[in-house]
Amino acid sequence: MVPVMIGIAAIVFGLMQIVPGDPAVVLLGQDATPEAVAQLRHALGLDRPLTVQFFSYLGHALRGDLGESIFQHEPVAELVFGRLPATVELALGGLLVALVVGLPLGVLAAVRRGSLFDLLSMAIAQLGVSVPVFWLGIMLMLWFAVQLGWLPAIGRGAPVLSAVGLALAGRPEVLVDSLRHLILPSVTLGTYGAALTSRMVRSSLAETLVEDYVRTARAKGVPGWRVVYVHALRNALLPVVSVIGLQFGTLLGGAVVTETIFGWPGVGQLAVKAISQRDLPLVQGTVLVIALLFSFVNLAVDLVYAAIHPRIRYK
Amino acid sequence: MKARGLPLRRVVRSYSLVVGGLMVLALFVVAAFAPYVTWAPLDQMDMGARLLPPGPGHPLGTDNFGRDMWTRIAYGARPSVLIAVVSVAASAALGSAVGLVAGYFGGWVDLVLMRIVDIFLGFPVIILALALVAALGPGPVHVSIALVAVFWTQYARVVRASALAEKEREFVEAARAAGAGPVRILVRHVFPAALGPVVVLATLGLGTAIVSESTLSFLGFGVQPPAPSWGWTLAYGMRYLREDPYLSAVPGAAIMWTVLGFNLLGDGLRDLLDPRGLSR
Numbered sequence: 001m002v003p004v005m006i007g008i009a010a011i012v013f014g015l016m017q018i019v020p021g022d023p024a025v026v027l028l029g030q031d032a033t034p035e036a037v038a039q040l041r042h043a044l045g046l047d048r049p050l051t052v053q054f055f056s057y058l059g060h061a062l063r064g065d066l067g068e069s070i071f072q073h074e075p076v077a078e079l080v081f082g083r084l085p086a087t088v089e090l091a092l093g094g095l096l097v098a099l100v101v102g103l104p105l106g107v108l109a110a111v112r113r114g115s116l117f118d119l120l121s122m123a124i125a126q127l128g129v130s131v132p133v134f135w136l137g138i139m140l141m142l143w144f145a146v147q148l149g150w151l152p153a154i155g156r157g158a159p160v161l162s163a164v165g166l167a168l169a170g171r172p173e174v175l176v177d178s179l180r181h182l183i184l185p186s187v188t189l190g191t192y193g194a195a196l197t198s199r200m201v202r203s204s205l206a207e208t209l210v211e212d213y214v215r216t217a218r219a220k221g222v223p224g225w226r227v228v229y230v231h232a233l234r235n236a237l238l239p240v241v242s243v244i245g246l247q248f249g250t251l252l253g254g255a256v257v258t259e260t261i262f263g264w265p266g267v268g269q270l271a272v273k274a275i276s277q278r279d280l281p282l283v284q285g286t287v288l289v290i291a292l293l294f295s296f297v298n299l300a301v302d303l304v305y306a307a308i309h310p311r312i313r314y315k
Numbered sequence: 316m317k318a319r320g321l322p323l324r325r326v327v328r329s330y331s332l333v334v335g336g337l338m339v340l341a342l343f344v345v346a347a348f349a350p351y352v353t354w355a356p357l358d359q360m361d362m363g364a365r366l367l368p369p370g371p372g373h374p375l376g377t378d379n380f381g382r383d384m385w386t387r388i389a390y391g392a393r394p395s396v397l398i399a400v401v402s403v404a405a406s407a408a409l410g411s412a413v414g415l416v417a418g419y420f421g422g423w424v425d426l427v428l429m430r431i432v433d434i435f436l437g438f439p440v441i442i443l444a445l446a447l448v449a450a451l452g453p454g455p456v457h458v459s460i461a462l463v464a465v466f467w468t469q470y471a472r473v474v475r476a477s478a479l480a481e482k483e484r485e486f487v488e489a490a491r492a493a494g495a496g497p498v499r500i501l502v503r504h505v506f507p508a509a510l511g512p513v514v515v516l517a518t519l520g521l522g523t524a525i526v527s528e529s530t531l532s533f534l535g536f537g538v539q540p541p542a543p544s545w546g547w548t549l550a551y552g553m554r555y556l557r558e559d560p561y562l563s564a565v566p567g568a569a570i571m572w573t574v575l576g577f578n579l580l581g582d583g584l585r586d587l588l589d590p591r592g593l594s595r
Contacts, residue, residue, distance in 0.1 A: 252442065
């Protein structure tokens, strides 16, 4: 885990080394004297060996110092972490859509294997894994926001957590507004996951349903629904957990696009803006934070997997 | 026992293979023969015919400069397909080489190479591609490089798993005893076992590469205008969502057609070529 994280930091650091142009020249302009450039290079520490620069970068990063944004003149860490809650909220919304839609579809398809329902839901799932996130987002926006006017097209309401607090205090309209803003981006982001989950659940559950212990349960008179939901589904969900965990990366990547379309003020939108402005410290910071978040989630998924799977034990 | 080839009946029975294959074939034909399947010049503007919906003369409508959308879509297939094919081929070659070496030699070589794979897998796909394009600058070549950096790891893992299993087989030992060098053993005797999964992965990967390329173009970092590009046209169409939703809908449909085609073809090929499910 730790070597991988240092490796991630090294790649993020290395990325900025392949950027053409001398940062000192960029900061001072083309007409700067060589002496001024050399002086600034020394002041910025750019004349030190790369390894020294890297460990200095790593040391600062570990202390939460990711440098300063060139255009926004604010610490990168503050910018990134200020926007992280919005991205996490969106990602959780997407995950919720993926599970709420994907799980039941997969279970029903597996139970009624070969039926018209199975065929239809798997055809929809095939479309779901093939549809580009940005196109789905635009089409949903077109139908439900522009043409029907049911939901807001862009922006974010109050953070859901604080809106829940306000709703408990007797002001539910804030929460309703937050949720209305959250629906389209969450569906956009969650569709791929829902399709993938339903396919995984279907194939995994279909394999489990022909196992001996399932037949035994049926033979001793356990009701059909209980066999499926209690006996078979528990084992069938094991491989699904790891796939859902891996999906989180796709979810974070999709969040970049979804945030751009729906004007969602998260880290992804920040990253895209930083890249188009070539605000390199900010690019570095957003990429590093997203990658580390992704690694943490993967680790968490591994641990959950080990916890629910009796045959796997990490030493 | 008779060796089982690819009997035509099994191929035809797999509807996803046939449908996917036809969709991909249509795409390649349109991309290759774009000048022959369209009738309007690529950049011919007609300000009197701006933002037309699909209709006679313009089967997919026109864009904000009055250019024929079918022509833009047909030519737009070229950069998308080219970038996807080049980056997937390069990813498969690089990943396979790394996987073969790691699996065959084992030990610290394996450890170091797989750690590098883990580090690359530590980035969400689009994030790493975006970061690379941010560093290198936009454009088709840089997008291809970014996609290779993102996709080579899958091939490394699959080929390594296959090489680990194959290197213990008798025919590999026989080749070694006969004096074959490691390169020859790897290429001639170990790699063929991994070929099926690699072909399946590459087919599915073409779909993913098309989406990734158009995502980068959509965000403004891929193929640059005025070259026709699906992703960029789609992004541009967002500005005219109220007046002319077709401007966004049509390129998106083209991307989806392509991805769906490669996905169906890949799924069908998996049933056929990779019964062990390595590429899953």
